[in-house]
Amino acid sequence: MNKFDDIDYWKGIVLYGLNQATYKIALGKTIIELASSGEESVDWNLLSKTYLDNYLNRLKENSHPQQNNPSRKTKMERIIDSLNKGIIDYQTAVSQVETEAFNDVIPRFQTIGTNKEIVGERFYHFDFGKKLYLHDPTFKIIEDSKTELLEELDARWSVLEGHFLTVHDDWELSNSIRDIYLVNGHARKNITHNIPFLQGYQGNICFYCGEPIERKDIHVDHVLPRQFIQHDEIWNLVLSHDICNLHKNDSLVGKHYFEKLIARNENIMGSNHPWKRKILNALGNSKTKRGMTMWKHYENAKIVLKNNFWENSPSYNRETDPFFKKLITVLNNR
Numbered sequence: 001m002n003k004f005d006d007i008d009y010w011k012g013i014v015l016y017g018l019n020q021a022t023y024k025i026a027l028g029k030t031i032i033e034l035a036s037s038g039e040e041s042v043d044w045n046l047l048s049k050t051y052l053d054n055y056l057n058r059l060k061e062n063s064h065p066q067q068n069n070p071s072r073k074t075k076m077e078r079i080i081d082s083l084n085k086g087i088i089d090y091q092t093a094v095s096q097v098e099t100e101a102f103n104d105v106i107p108r109f110q111t112i113g114t115n116k117e118i119v120g121e122r123f124y125h126f127d128f129g130k131k132l133y134l135h136d137p138t139f140k141i142i143e144d145s146k147t148e149l150l151e152e153l154d155a156r157w158s159v160l161e162g163h164f165l166t167v168h169d170d171w172e173l174s175n176s177i178r179d180i181y182l183v184n185g186h187a188r189k190n191i192t193h194n195i196p197f198l199q200g201y202q203g204n205i206c207f208y209c210g211e212p213i214e215r216k217d218i219h220v221d222h223v224l225p226r227q228f229i230q231h232d233e234i235w236n237l238v239l240s241h242d243i244c245n246l247h248k249n250d251s252l253v254g255k256h257y258f259e260k261l262i263a264r265n266e267n268i269m270g271s272n273h274p275w276k277r278k279i280l281n282a283l284g285n286s287k288t289k290r291g292m293t294m295w296k297h298y299e300n301a302k303i304v305l306k307n308n309f310w311e312n313s314p315s316y317n318r319e320t321d322p323f324f325k326k327l328i329t330v331l332n333n334r
């Protein structure tokens, strides 16, 4: 009697999926709701709208974290934050879901643990970005147990949120800080036009490792991560190797890098470049004020990004860092 019924496969997915976020639970609810209309072929737009509505309903009642990693928010939380703050409208939110929210969850929903063979394409197959095709077992399980399945998904969703909350210290505080940056921020722009300006103060030397950068490897990096700071102002931009930038990822840099960034910005302030206005406007009209503003952003980033530090090693030695030596020379000769 160890034969699996359709409902057992479904429960396997819901209860034994590897849930680092709540995506699968929301998709489970979405599929049950969509199947209730009896349509086998579901348009991607309707799928996205139903999925978004599930998250909107869920997050309206509480604002618990939706993933395990405390230094990030899920794609869906970020879309909904922007919607709630009036930065995007509902239609834009739906189209962001259509293009950005399903890359992982649709292909991976039908797995138990990490195994894709067990379930196969029992409940649906898809044409990404176009259609979701629901299969007979999906209609069968909701015919038999729709209410029970929805309750089970809600319960599972709460369990995951409860678990995520325990690893997210200062959730409320971190959220309100994130909101401030989101409201004062702007949509991502192309930042490569800053390269010549930054080269003027940095040469072709990587801000992080101090080694020369080949033209093809040059990358404009947000020192405080873009997902936190929500803007592309030059006081927070440096040139780095692509590989250094990737290595740092969304982490918070160690203090010594931030000190170096403050020195870099003061170097710009000591020059005659017209863009120094941008730094003055963003950070303040004296060296002390600018330093205080920058450290305030750093402290806020620490709360939001938790202890997710990158190269926070006190053994780092600026004396052996060619960029810092070059910077000191420039500072001393101005």
Ligand SMILES: [Zn+2]
Pocket (backbone or CB within 6 Å): 206, 207, 208, 209, 210, 211, 240, 241, 244
């Ligand atoms: Zn580098």
